Amino acid sequence: MNQTAPEVFSLDDLDNGEQTIHNVIAALDYIKSIAEAEGETEVAELIGATFTICLNTYSLTKRLQLREKIERDMGLQIRPAGRRN
Numbered sequence: 001m002n003q004t005a006p007e008v009f010s011l012d013d014l015d016n017g018e019q020t021i022h023n024v025i026a027a028l029d030y031i032k033s034i035a036e037a038e039g040e041t042e043v044a045e046l047i048g049a050t051f052t053i054c055l056n057t058y059s060l061t062k063r064l065q066l067r068e069k070i071e072r073d074m075g076l077q078i079r080p081a082g083r084r085n
């Protein structure tokens with residue numbers, strides 16, 4: 001990241017993928033706040049649940065990509081936990 005100080009955050013420091021994620025999070029947060037302001041608690045809860053699903057899916061995808069990169073770079077075969085061959 002291209003930061004002048006560690007405590008300073010700038011959207012310019014994000015790559016395109018991270019910028020897109022930031023924009024989606026901001027949009028979901030905005031829509032959720034509008035729903036809450038209008039008293040639509042069920043809609044706000046659905047938006048929150050949607051965000052949680054997206055975040056969990058994104059995290060899992062990034063972990064799998066990192067695992068594949070480590071295996072490629074180090075030539076390792078890492079077995080999933082709990083599996084024995």
